[in-house]
Amino acid sequence: MARPYYVTTPIYYVNDRPHIGHAYSTVAADVVSRYERLRGKPTYFLTGLDEHGLKIERRAKEEELAPQDFVDRMAAPFRLAWEELECAHDGFIRTTSAQHRENVQALWKLMDARGDIYLDDYEDWYCVGCESFKTEKELLEGNLCPIHQKPVERIKERSYFFRLSNYTKPLLDFYEAHPDFVQPEARFNEVRSFVKEGLRDLSISRTSFRWGVPVPEDPEHVVYVWLDALMNYVSALGGPAEEGEAPLYDEFWQSSEAIKHIVGKDILRFHAIYWPAFLMSAGIRLPTQIWAHGWLTVNGEKMSKSLGNFLPPGPLVEAFGADVLRYYFMREVGFGQDGDFSHRNLLNRYNGELANGLGNLMNRIVASIVKKNLEGRVPEVDFDALSDADRQLIDKANVAAQEAAKHFEALAFHRALDSTWELVSAANKYVDSTEPWKLAKQDDKTRLAEVCYTVLETLRWLSIMLFPVMPKKCNELRAQLGMPPLLPTEQVDLWPSAWGGLRPGTQTQTATPLFPRFDESQERSILERLGVEDTPTQKKAAAMKETKQSENDFIEFDDFLKVDLRVAVVKEAERVEKSKKLLKLIVDAGEGRPRQILAGISEHYAPEDLVGRRVVIVANLKPRKLMGLESQGMLLAASDDTGLSVLGVDKDVEPGSPAK
C-alpha cells in the first residue's frame, strides 16, 4: 500500500512578480509530486501566496486599492506562471483566505492553551516610513532605514511572545532522532549550531499594522507574519482539526509517509526551527523533511532589483517551452547547491542533450527506420531469441530506471537525469552498432524487428522516466510511439520495470521532431529576443575571478580615501558591565559634540589609562550596537601575540584632525 506523500513550496510574497527563483522551487516540487504520483502514492502538492503584512498594506495604499483587491491582482501572475510551467499543484493557498485565517487562530489557541504565549514589551529600531521594526543589521550607516534612507527611532511596542526558549532542548532531541530532517546536511549543521547557542523567545504579534490575522481575543494585534505564513502548510489541508473533520489533513498530514517542505536556503531557519517549535507547542505532528535548495544567479550575476535582472519565467517558456526550462532547472545544478542560470548553457544543453541525444534517437528510429521499413508499426518479436546486444541494452534500461528512481527519491534531480541519459546514450550506441539500415537493405526482417522493438521499448521507458521533469514532451513522445498519455493512478506503480510493454502492431505517429535543433542564427535571434548578450559564462566567470583577485591584493586610492581616520581625545572611559572585553569611551573628535565608541580593549587597558590620550578612530564606520550600547566608530589598535597597543600621535594635534 503506497502511503500519502505531501510536498510543498514556500508561499511567495505577492509583493514581487514571479521570477525564476520562484519558478525553480515550484518546478522542483512539481517534479517530486509527479514522480511520487507515478509510483502510485496519493500525492498532494501545495504552493501558494503569502499575502499579509505591512508591505502589502502600504503598496495597496499607493495603488489606491483595498489590500484584498491588491493581492487578488498580484496573485494572478503567479497562477499563470505555474500554469505555463506545467506545475500541477493540488492546492493553491492564499493566506488571506477565510479558512487560513481561521486555522491560524486555531493554531494560536493551541499554543496559548499550552501556556507558550505571553504578553510583554518589545523594543527595537523602527522606521516610520516602513512602519516596521528593523534589526540592527538591516540598518545603513548612521542608523538609516535601508529603504527610506531616513533615521530610525527606538520604539517600544507591546507584543505577544512565544516561549521559543523552552524548545531548545526538545528541538535538539528531535534533530538527534531525525538525522535527515534537514537537507543538505551542511545546512542541518547550521541549524543545529544555531539552536545549540540557545533560543530566545519570539515576538509573534504586531500592532503597527492591520493587514493580517487578528490575534484571538485581542484584535488590536495581528499575528506575526512568519507564524501566519508557516501555518499555510497545515491550514491548506484544513488543519488543525480533529480526526474526521478534515479529510485532506488526516490523509496528507496526520498519516502521510512524507511531509516535505522545499524552501530556499534563506528561509531555512524559519522552517527548521520556528515551525517545528510551533507545531510541538500545538501538539501537531512535525514535517519529515525540510529541503533547502540553493540560489540561482543569472548569467553569473546575482539576481537583484538594483541590477534589474529579475528574470520572469514567461518569456523563457515562450522561447524554449516549459519542459525545456524545467529540464534545464533540474539538470544544470545539484539541488541544494547554488547554481547559475545561463542562457548559453541552456542552449548548449538543449542542443547537446535534448536535440542530439533524445530527440535524434527518437527521430532516427520512429520517423525513419520504422516508418520506412515496418509501415510505422511496432514489430512483433520473440523475446527469448534476443541477442546479447539487446539484453545489454535492456540491462542498461533496468539499471537506469532504478538509479533514476533512487535519485528522484533523494531529490537529486540532476543525478536522476544523468542516470537517464546513460540510457539515451546507450540506445544511440545500440542503434549504431546494430545498424538497422543495413538490416533493412539485407532484408533481414527478423533482426530488424528485434532492433526496432528494442529501441522503441527503450523510448517507452524513457517516456516514463522523464515524465516528472518533462510531462508534456513525454506525452508527445508517447503519442509518436502510439501510446496513450501517461495517467498516474493511485496505488498503481507505473515506473518501468517489465520489458515488453509496447504492443506489436501499434501504429507509430510521425510528427515534428521533439526537440528541433537550434542553429546558430536561431540561437542568436532567441537571445536577441530575450535581450541577452551572448557572453560565454566561463569567460565571464574567469574575468570576474581575476578582478576579484586583483581587488584582493590592492585597493584603489579612492577606496582608502573613503575611510575617515581622525585623531580624537578620550574624555571619559569606563568598563561595560558584564562585558569581558569592552570599554565605553567618550571621545572628542572635533565635532562639537562627543562621540561614544566601544572598544574591545579592557583586557589590556584600564579606563583611567586612556582618559586624556589622543587616539586614532575610524569616524565614518557604520554605527553598531554592542551589549546594548551604540558604538559610533572604531578605535585603532595594533595587536600581536603579546597583547594590544592603542594607536596614538606623538604631538598634540587638534582633535578631529584627519589622519591621512
Added chain:
RNA sequence: GGGCCCAUAGCUCAAUUGGUUAGAGCCCCCGGCUCAUAACCGGGUUGUUCCUGGUUCGAGUCCAGGUGGGCCUACCA
C-alpha cells in the same frame, strides 16, 4: 573570534565510503558511419586529486597543520 562545509582535467561534476592504471559530460583534434535534427559512433589530448606532514601493505578518501573559497554565528581591531 567561534563553528560548519568545500577544494579532483580548461569548464561542470563522479569515484561503490581505505583497495588495481582517478573517471564521465562539455570543449578541442582525428577517424568511421550515412538511418537521423550538420546529428550518431569510435579514438585521442588534458591531472602535483590545493600544500606540508602523519597513520596504513595501500590515501582523492582517514588524522594534524597550513593556504584559498563559501556559509552560519558572534561582544570591533
